[in-house]
Amino acid sequence: MLRSSRSKGRAQTEPIAAIVAVSVVVVGIGLYAISMQTVLPGTSQSATADRTIDRVWDDIETGGVFYAHDDATPLSDRVTSAALPAGATVAVEVTAVDEGRERAVATGAFPTGFPDETNRADVAALDRSVEAHGVPDEASVATQSIPVAVENEADVRAGTLRVSVW
Template identity: 40%
Template sequence: MSRSSGRGQTEPLAAIVAVAAVGIGLSLYAGVLDATLPGERDRSTAPAALERVDRDVAPGGVARPERIPGSHNVGPDGYRTNVTLTAGGRRWSTGPTVPPDADVAGERIGVRVAPATVRPGRLRVAVWR
């Protein structure tokens, strides 16, 4: 039987290039389609803001109420942020009034209410545009 038996063959490099081109084309199509579809595109920003506020207000894991004023400024750019810390019947808050549609995240945290006195409390962060 001769080497040119009539069956079609493709060079391996050409096949790899063709498969890569199809893969890239599908990826671009999916990206454009996703960008044009309607729907909610805004991700939840409150958990990330809570993390940033926690690092600012509670270095070392214990929140310090004297660090609350101005802590709303560490929120994400382009968003309004309200920070509230509560412990032992007391409340510390900073930032604008929270609207009902705000994205809210909170966590339990130790709060230093006096020298050598730590009480259980709650740190709450609300974020909105």
């Protein structure tokens, strides 16, 4: 007659081998997550421009329209620090269709730390640099179609809001 023991025949793992196996799995999952980060929504650099354009639009629109006529407030006085990503430089351009062509009706550049850690000279220097050289190639850019009041409040035309973040 054979006697069977419940304790015999069960596989047992050494504690150190189990810890090493679990560690390898955790490291593998971590490396996979890091490699997939640029593919996931909301984690790429362009997601920064996409979020920034929405916040900038909230700052510069009035009643769903951007007012660009002569007595309109400049962009540098409309955009708040809450609309700008921390540690980034931002350029904003608003264009409107005029005689069949798009023309810039408002531009502004906002250095890192705007407005608390910068002054008007910093903003003006960045404006000149962007105007002369454009935005850097590595900047993330988002565009959005917007209505623009050009000559007066009744003269609303199609326009584009372009936000570059670097």
